[in-house]
Every structure is written in structure tokens, then in C-alpha cells.
Amino acid sequence: MxxxxxxxxxxxxxxxxxxxxxxxxxxxxxxxxxxxxxxxxxxxxxxxxxxxxxxxxxxxxxxxxxxxxxxxxxxxxxxxxxxxxxxxxxxxxxxxxxxxxxxxxxxxxxxxxxxxxxxxxxxxxxxxxxxxxxxxxxxxxRSPAVERALKAALAPHGAEGELEALWARLQRPPRADFRLLKGDVPDGLAPLPELPGCLCMEEGAPFPRTWLEAAGGMVQDRSSQALLAYRWEGPVTRILDACAAPGGKTTSLALRHPDAVITALEVHPRRADRLRRTLEQRGVAARVIHADAAEWLERAEDSFDLILLDAPCSGSGTLQKHPEWPWLPHEDLPRLTGLQRRLLAAAAERLAPGGLLIYAVCSWLPEECETHREWLAEARPDLAAAPVWPGSLGVKGESSEGPSSVFRPDPLHWEGEGFQGFAVRR
Ligand SMILES: C[S@@+](CC[C@H](N)C(=O)[O-])C[C@H]1O[C@@H](n2cnc3c(N)ncnc32)[C@H](O)[C@@H]1O
Missing domain, CATH: 1.10.940.10 (NusB-like)
Incomplete structure (x- = not known):
């Protein structure tokens, strides 16, 4: 046996x-x-x-x-x-x-x-x-889907020739990143200098299971943490997290805007239940609603000062954490991009004047983000690009020093998940 x-x-x-x-x-x-x-x-x-x-x-x-x-x-x-x-x-x-x-x-x-x-x-x-x-x-x-994802990751940075280097990085088993929620930082975790608040495991340190179970902190990839380190001074009293489970970003939003009222939507009933329990355990007050965000947003009359749309996606940016990704039959991309577009259009409708909308996916494919950004710019001229991230994380070609409205860390130098996003304000 x-x-x-x-x-x-x-x-x-x-x-x-x-x-x-x-x-x-x-x-x-x-x-x-x-x-x-x-x-x-x-x-x-x-x-x-x-x-x-x-x-x-x-x-x-x-x-x-x-x-x-x-x-x-x-x-x-x-x-x-x-x-x-x-x-x-x-x-x-x-x-x-x-x-x-x-x-x-x-x-x-x-x-x-x-x-x-x-x-x-x-x-x-x-x-x-x-x-x-x-x-x-x-x-x-590598499967053909991987070849495509890697090329898409490198192209915006003018680094198409570095495919093997990126692949070699993604083949290394990933190390988890963490975020402190309360109390002291446990032994074995050290701050990541370039991203305040982000903690990483020191070489040989044990996985901080007890600390996580006691809700002293949470696992959160550095890309998600960098995405949520947007610089925004506008008033934020009503927040919508449109695709919220398992709740890492809902928690971060609550930490950043402790006085805001948060609504968190999740379409899968079990994930919505788990989200509710996780947020309770972390002491995060949020109204969790089990709903299809597109339907809910199309019916809703409420508007929000801050909307996060962390959309369902192909997950092509999660190759390192999910080494099975290359071998999975990939969901019908047009169906997925259609859903993303519908969610984005509905979210844009519910953005309050002066509000901020952040769209993000853990994917490198341009049709899951860049194409939507271009479409939104045409369809909604009342929304303006909002430069809320440091340009050094952003796209080559845009300012590499000033702030950027596009979130796309350079995959060769940034050891987080592959993420893309953009921000617009109304
Ligand atoms: C990328 S994950 C969100 C991760 C989450 N923001 C976090 O940081 O923990 C996308 C989530 O959206 C949910 N989802 C997919 N389609 C949805 C829809 N139409 N309405 C609401 N939620 C949806 C998925 O079940 C999944 O939990």
C-alpha cells in the first residue's frame, strides 16, 4: 500500500x-x-x-x-x-x-x-x-495556453525575448505573502521593503498557521496588496466589492477605509457563506450579498464612491501558484470576456460622481483587461483615467515615474502573481 x-x-x-x-x-x-x-x-x-x-x-x-x-x-x-x-x-x-x-x-x-x-x-x-x-x-x-499567456505578459514591457527567463521564474515554487491584521508580526515574517504592510516568509521559517487561524493576519499575494495600495484622496463612504470571495480584498478595503459601508457580492452560495464567516472572524463589517453582480448592479439603485471589480478570469497570471494551470482545459474565453464586459458596464453605471472604479484580473491576457479599458474609454467619455498607482509598477510607454492609471507589474522583476488592472474616476 x-x-x-x-x-x-x-x-x-x-x-x-x-x-x-x-x-x-x-x-x-x-x-x-x-x-x-x-x-x-x-x-x-x-x-x-x-x-x-x-x-x-x-x-x-x-x-x-x-x-x-x-x-x-x-x-x-x-x-x-x-x-x-x-x-x-x-x-x-x-x-x-x-x-x-x-x-x-x-x-x-x-x-x-x-x-x-x-x-x-x-x-x-x-x-x-x-x-x-x-x-x-x-x-x-508548456501548453499553447501558457505560451500565449507568457507572450502577453512580456509584450507590454517590450520583453518578448525573455520568455525562458519568465518561465524559469514561474517554475520555482511560490512563497506566500501576508498582511498583518492585528497584533504583532510573528517571528519568521519580514516586511517587503518596496511595499509597506506586505510581509514575506524568511528563508526556512515555518508557515505561520496558528497566527492565520487566530486571524492575526491573512495570506495575500503582493500583487493584490500593490493593487490595493492605490493613492486616492476622494471621500469614500460607500464601497462595493463586486466579486468578493474569498474576501482578501474586502478585508484590505475595510482596513483602508474603516468608516465606509462595504457591500460585498458573490455569486457562488458556498463561497458567499465562507466570505461571511471569514469577514466576521476578521472583525470586518460588510453587507455580504449572494448575487450575480451583473444582475444585482443592473437592478440596483445605490451608487458607490469606490467600486472594486476583481473579475472572474482565466487565471493565466496564477501559473506559479497553480502549476496545473497549463494542463487544464481553458474555459471558453469569449464567454468569460463577455461576462467581464457586462460586469464592467454595470459597475460603471453605479459609480457615484467623484467616485473611483478599479477593475482587475489575475491574468495577463489583453482581452481580459486592456481591451475592456479601451472599450470603456470609448463607451463612457464621462469616466477619466485615474492615475492611482506608481508608474514604476505600470506599463512601459506610460510614465515610468509619474503615477499610472494602469496596473501591470513587470513580470520579470515583480515576484507576485500576474495581475492587470486599470482605474477610472467619474
Ligand atoms: C478573482 S475572485 C475574487 C477574489 C477576491 N476579490 C479576493 O481578493 O479575495 C472572483 C470571484 O468572483 C466570483 N464571481 C464570479 N462571477 C461572479 C458574478 N457574476 N457575480 C459575483 N461574483 C462572481 C467568483 O466566484 C470568485 O469568488
Whole structure:
């Protein structure tokens, strides 16, 4: 019987490659000590899936035919352990993968012998295996959707030639960033000099789980924190967070504008419930409404001084945190951009005179942000670009010193998620 860590990894790989589903954020909960092995192994298999399959292919009797997913999973897990996890013994890497191959649900029983033969041979020289795998082209680990996202990330910065450098950065496992909510900063977290309020983990520090559970702080990527560090002096008494769950940005808005009344919308009932509980636990007063924001906004009569539209998107900017992203079937982009446009149009209608509207997506694709910005400028001449972010984070071509109305950190130099946004005022 393989260890629970390996069973969890195999399940997650089946979810991604078999079902086209995401790896849930809490997939490794309750794994205890084994969580480190499981996280490392799953990350390696997802980040290097293409080269692992390419290495196996010529060793098959009929390379053109391929092998079932159960065999692919058992081989990828075994090879990843042999090549890149020196702490795992040959015996554990090979035998547990062979047992996995023999599991009716997770493997492919007739290929137990094949998995055994390939892994045993590879285990004879683990260094050579690692070298052979490393020598394969990095592009094997990228899908066409990734190529497109990387090109889109680099183009506005005139850095199209740096695709491999960006990809190499995104292949490194990410480190979480945090935001203090109350009390003292726990040991092991240090301030990020370029972004006041943002905390990052020091090398080797333990994950601050107890502090997070006690709502002393929250995990929040530095890109989200930088987005919410907009400079705005206008009066803010009514805030709308149009797509609010899980509530990180609602919390930040409440911290920035403690006297404002916040309305937070969320279309998914379970996420809306969780949002309500999270905000309560953090002591954030907000009116949480379970609703489709487009419908709600089109019906609403209220207007708001500050609207944040952190829209549902392709998530192309979250590649580093979600190494399964390259392998997922991508949602129909025109449907998504249609929804974003409808949300944006409805939000613009509800912006009070003198108010600020911030639109953002965790994606690099121009049709999820830049195209909407251009459309809004034409459709709503009563809205003016609002330069609320430091230009150094913004687009090359706009001022690199003065403030910018476009939020698009340079992906080569900014170690946060890929985010884009823009701000307009009425
Ligand atoms: C990018 S996430 C928001 C993240 C959030 N702002 C934060 O910082 O924690 C987008 C959210 O919008 C929700 N959503 C998607 N379509 C929506 C709609 N039509 N109306 C309201 N919420 C929607 C999704 O369920 C998801 O929770």
C-alpha cells in the first residue's frame, strides 16, 4: 500500500489530467509530516509533466500509442522521486510506484511490470536520469495556453525575448505573502521593503498557521496588496466589492477605509457563506450579498464612491501558484470576456460622481483587461483615467515615474502573481 502522501498526489494528478479539474487549495490538509513530500512531489510532476512523458515515450514498445493515465501517473511519480528527491530511497521510489500502478483506481494493473522495469533501470543511475530530464527542452512543460499567456505578459514591457527567463521564474515554487491584521508580526515574517504592510516568509521559517487561524493576519499575494495600495484622496463612504470571495480584498478595503459601508457580492452560495464567516472572524463589517453582480448592479439603485471589480478570469497570471494551470482545459474565453464586459458596464453605471472604479484580473491576457479599458474609454467619455498607482509598477510607454492609471507589474522583476488592472474616476 503506498503512503497516504503518494496516494494523495496520485489522486491530484488524476483530477488534473483525467478530470480537467484544479487541485483544491486544501488538498494536502491532514497529511501532517508527509505534506512536505506530497507538496514537493506534486509540484515536480505538474511542473515537469511534459518532459517526464517525453522521457518515457521512446522506452515504450509502441511509442505512438502511448499508455493509460494510471501508467503515466505511476511512472511520473517514480521518476520525479528518483531524479529530484534525493531524500527518497530507490526502494521507496520504485516499489511504491509499482504498487500504485497495480491499484485498480489509480494505476493500470497490466502495466505493473512495465513500470517496474522502467523505474528499476532508471534507479541504477539517478544522477544520469536527472541530467537527461533536465536536458529536455523547457517548452515540453508548456501548453499553447501558457505560451500565449507568457507572450502577453512580456509584450507590454517590450520583453518578448525573455520568455525562458519568465518561465524559469514561474517554475520555482511560490512563497506566500501576508498582511498583518492585528497584533504583532510573528517571528519568521519580514516586511517587503518596496511595499509597506506586505510581509514575506524568511528563508526556512515555518508557515505561520496558528497566527492565520487566530486571524492575526491573512495570506495575500503582493500583487493584490500593490493593487490595493492605490493613492486616492476622494471621500469614500460607500464601497462595493463586486466579486468578493474569498474576501482578501474586502478585508484590505475595510482596513483602508474603516468608516465606509462595504457591500460585498458573490455569486457562488458556498463561497458567499465562507466570505461571511471569514469577514466576521476578521472583525470586518460588510453587507455580504449572494448575487450575480451583473444582475444585482443592473437592478440596483445605490451608487458607490469606490467600486472594486476583481473579475472572474482565466487565471493565466496564477501559473506559479497553480502549476496545473497549463494542463487544464481553458474555459471558453469569449464567454468569460463577455461576462467581464457586462460586469464592467454595470459597475460603471453605479459609480457615484467623484467616485473611483478599479477593475482587475489575475491574468495577463489583453482581452481580459486592456481591451475592456479601451472599450470603456470609448463607451463612457464621462469616466477619466485615474492615475492611482506608481508608474514604476505600470506599463512601459506610460510614465515610468509619474503615477499610472494602469496596473501591470513587470513580470520579470515583480515576484507576485500576474495581475492587470486599470482605474477610472467619474
Ligand atoms: C478573482 S475572485 C475574487 C477574489 C477576491 N476579490 C479576493 O481578493 O479575495 C472572483 C470571484 O468572483 C466570483 N464571481 C464570479 N462571477 C461572479 C458574478 N457574476 N457575480 C459575483 N461574483 C462572481 C467568483 O466566484 C470568485 O469568488
Amino acid at each position: 503506498p503512503t497516504p502522501a503518494r496516494i494523495h498526489v496520485a489522486h491530484a494528478l488524476h483530477e488534473v489530467f483525467g478530470e480537467g479539474g484544479r487541485v483544491p487549495d486544501i488538498w494536502d490538509r491532514n497529511l501532517g509530516e508527509d505534506a512536505h513530500l506530497a507538496q514537493a512531489l506534486l509540484g515536480l510532476c505538474l511542473r515537469r509533466w511534459g518532459r517526464l512523458q517525453a522521457w518515457v515515450k521512446p522506452k515504450l514498445k509502441d511509442p505512438g500509442r502511448g499508455v493509460p493515465l494510471g501508467t503515466q501517473v505511476a511512472l511520473a511519480m517514480g521518476l520525479a522521486q528518483l531524479a529530484w528527491l534525493p531524500g527518497v530511497s530507490d526502494h521507496a521510489a520504485v516499489n511504491e510506484s509499482v504498487t500504485l500502478a497495480g491499484d485498480r483506481d489509480l494505476g493500470f494493473v497490466p502495466h505493473k511490470g512495465l513500470v517496474n522495469a522502467i523505474l528499476r533501470k532508471a534507479a541504477k543511475n539517478r544522477q544520469a536520469l536527472a541530467a537527461e530530464l533536465e536536458a529536455l527542452p523547457p517548452s515540453l512543460d
